[in-house]
Amino acid sequence: xxxxxxxxxxxxxxxxxxxxxxxxxxxxxxxxxxxxxxxxxxxxxxxxxxxxxxxxxxxxxxxxxxxxxxxxxxxxxxxxxxxxxxxxxxxxxxxxxxxxxxxxxxxxxxxxxxxxxxxxxxxxxxxxxxxxxxxxxxxxxxxxxxxxxxxxxxxxxxxxxxxxxxxxxxxxxxxxxxxx
Numbered sequence: 001x002x003x004x005x006x007x008x009x010x011x012x013x014x015x016x017x018x019x020x021x022x023x024x025x026x027x028x029x030x031x032x033x034x035x036x037x038x039x040x041x042x043x044x045x046x047x048x049x050x051x052x053x054x055x056x057x058x059x060x061x062x063x064x065x066x067x068x069x070x071x072x073x074x075x076x077x078x079x080x081x082x083x084x085x086x087x088x089x090x091x092x093x094x095x096x097x098x099x100x101x102x103x104x105x106x107x108x109x110x111x112x113x114x115x116x117x118x119x120x121x122x123x124x125x126x127x128x129x130x131x132x133x134x135x136x137x138x139x140x141x142x143x144x145x146x147x148x149x150x151x152x153x154x155x156x157x158x159x160x161x162x163x164x165x166x167x168x169x170x171x172x173x174x175x176x177x178x179x180x
Contacts, residue, residue: 043070044081044137056170059106059177064099066107068170069141071133075162076115076144076169078107087136088126100140106178107142114176117144 047055047067056068058078069077080103082096092100104122111117121143125132132139 042085042134042137044079044134044139045083045085047081048083052174053167053170056166058110058170058173059103061099061103063093063096064103066103068166068173070166072162072166073121073141073143074145075164076111076117076173078111078142078173079139080104080107080142081137081139085136086138089124089138092138104140104142107173110173110176110178111142111144114172115144117146119145121145 047057048060048065049055050057052058052060056070058066058068060066063084064080064082066078066080069079080100082092082100084093084096086092086096089097108120108122111120122141124138124140125135128135
């Protein structure tokens with residue numbers, strides 16, 4: 001094959017198939033860590049101690065804050081977290097619940113303004129058994145959606161194409177966030 005090795009005959013590579021692979025080794029940090037963080041190494045307790053840019057924080061409230069998901073389902077995927085380390089929604093105070101709701105509404109308005117999204121998936125996974133990646137710290141997902149975002153990549157390649165870098169998304173959302 002013009003100096004190119006035919007990998008289908010190499011014993012170590014397995015059976016050839018027509019599947020294309022997109023190698024994303026940076027995700028191994030997330031995929032390989034099967035343990036749940038506790039209060040001592042909780043990313044949602046650590047994030048507010050850092051600068052907004054370093055922690056991807058979009059906005060800070062009194063009892064809760066908004067940050068970008070480091071492993072987003074879609075462009076602009078935000079999380080709303082209370083500062084307090086609490087795991088379940090029904091353990092949150094009335095003040096935390098109210099601010100989580102208000103920050104969620106603002107995040108939706110800002111995402112529509114900045115990103116032009118047409119819909120959202122919003123939800124919380126409560127507990128590891130329900131799929132929470134960080135079950136020990138309550139967080140609500142806000143995932144912007146567009147009518148044109150359903151492309152072949154997630155279906156065929158099980159890969160999501162994100163058109164903007166996280167830092168750029170954070171900067172544009174934070175700049176558009178209303179300040180009291």
